[in-house]
Amino acid sequence: MSDSNFLHRLDGGTGNVRIAVVGCGGAGCNAIGSLGINAGGVARTIAVNTDAAHLLTVQAGKKLLIGRNITAGRGAGGNAETGRSAAEEARKTVREELSGTDMVFVIAGMGGGTGSGASSVIASAAREAGAMPISIVTMPFSFERGRRERAKDYLRELVHVSESTVILENQKIIELYPEQNVYSAFGLMNTLISDLVLNLSSTLVKPSLINVSYGDFRSVMRTGKTSTLIFNENSDIDVLVRGAVTKPFFQNTIKAAKGALIHVSGGSAMTLGRMHRIIAEAQEALGGCSNVILGARDDGRKNDILSLTAVVTGLEQAIS
Numbered sequence: 212m213s214d215s216n217f218l219h220r221l222d223g224g225t226g227n228v229r230i231a232v233v234g235c236g237g238a239g240c241n242a243i244g245s246l247g248i249n250a251g252g253v254a255r256t257i258a259v260n261t262d263a264a265h266l267l268t269v270q271a272g273k274k275l276l277i278g279r280n281i282t283a284g285r286g287a288g289g290n291a292e293t294g295r296s297a298a299e300e301a302r303k304t305v306r307e308e309l310s311g312t313d314m315v316f317v318i319a320g321m322g323g324g325t326g327s328g329a330s331s332v333i334a335s336a337a338r339e340a341g342a343m344p345i346s347i348v349t350m351p352f353s354f355e356r357g358r359r360e361r362a363k364d365y366l367r368e369l370v371h372v373s374e375s376t377v378i379l380e381n382q383k384i385i386e387l388y389p390e391q392n393v394y395s396a397f398g399l400m401n402t403l404i405s406d407l408v409l410n411l412s413s414t415l416v417k418p419s420l421i422n423v424s425y426g427d428f429r430s431v432m433r434t435g436k437t438s439t440l441i442f443n444e445n446s447d448i449d450v451l452v453r454g455a456v457t458k459p460f461f462q463n464t465i466k467a468a469k470g471a472l473i474h475v476s477g478g479s480a481m482t483l484g485r486m487h488r489i490i491a492e493a494q495e496a497l498g499g500c501s502n503v504i505l506g507a508r509d510d511g512r513k514n515d516i517l518s519l520t521a522v523v524t525g526l527e528q529a530i531s
């Protein structure tokens with residue numbers, strides 16, 4: 212593997228990328244909750260819901276109660292068409308809110324009313340505003356039977372309008388951490404999503420150990436319409452990479468991957484040599500796919516644990 216496979220840059224400058232994160236419906240708003248009003252200065256946060264009471268519980272730079280005339284602020288009651296109509300009513304407001312933004316992360320839990328129905332309208336309004344919509348969604352647990360079929364239908368629509376959609380199965384959290392109860396599983400998934408958004412945005416906006424340019428980021432995201440996440444933490448690089456690549460958050464294998472956006476964080480243990488080993492091993496595990504970019508941040512950790520997160524693109528067959 213040659214160095215030309217690493218599109219990383221070590222020059223410090225990343226340009227001025229303007230990023231917004233829109234949480235859609237209950238799960239979406241919960242997932243962005245820990246980002247606060249501006250995600251530490253790297254992205255604007257916007258909470259969108261039909262449920263006024265839930266909006267009061269979340270922290271965001273902007274809160275939009277949608278579909279007042281349709282749901283009277285009481286939520287979409289699991290009806291995705293209601294969620295869609297509510298968002299259509301607010302399409303112009305959303306478009307104006309997002310104008311001047313380069314990239315919009317649209318976050319939702321599929322399976323309910325608002326997130327399922329409104330997310331594709333938000334993604335399409337983002338496009339109309341000239342921004343690139345990247346959606347990140349969770350799919351219902353297998354015990355939420357009735358919700359899974361609906362989730363799949365609306366997911367297809369969201370994938371269609373988004374530049375790329377990162378799909379995460381809530382169920383995978385239970386498989387990875389069987390001792391967790393449902394509520395802490397939600398919490399873990401929410402943290403995974405908010406960390407992903409924060410890490411990607413920080414890598415694009417702030418100078419970091421290894422910068423990813425917006426152009427590099429776009430080119431990898433465009434290698435597939437659907438993607439998922441892999442994650443692991445360890446001090447041993449073999450264990451770190453193996454653990455992550457064998458347990459994707461959607462589907463059971465990522466062998467068909469077309470591209471990957473790898474993010475490593477750690478403290479003093481994060482040497483350039485270790486970075487190169489991680490990317491080489493991950494690339495091998497991904498079936499040799501060469502469209503891989505690496506971002507890294509020093510998280511100030513004092514121990515030797517490294518944390519590996521990657522968006523792995525090109526899983527289209529899985530949802531067709």
Ligand SMILES: Nc1nc2c(ncn2[C@@H]2O[C@H](COP(=O)(O)OP(=O)(O)OP(=O)(O)O)[C@@H](O)[C@H]2O)c(=O)[nH]1
Pocket residue numbers: 235236237238239241242261262286287288289290294319320321322323324325326327349350351352355358381396397398400401
């Ligand atoms: N990861 C995660 N998933 C959640 C959370 N809350 C709900 N979910 C999942 O997301 C799906 C949709 O739930 P909600 O987001 O509450 O529904 P909604 O979009 O607000 O829809 P309505 O309440 O019907 O308007 C559920 O079926 C769960 O699978 C959460 O906090 N985190």
Ligand SMILES: [Mg+2]
Pocket residue numbers: 236237262265286287323325
């Ligand atoms: Mg709700």
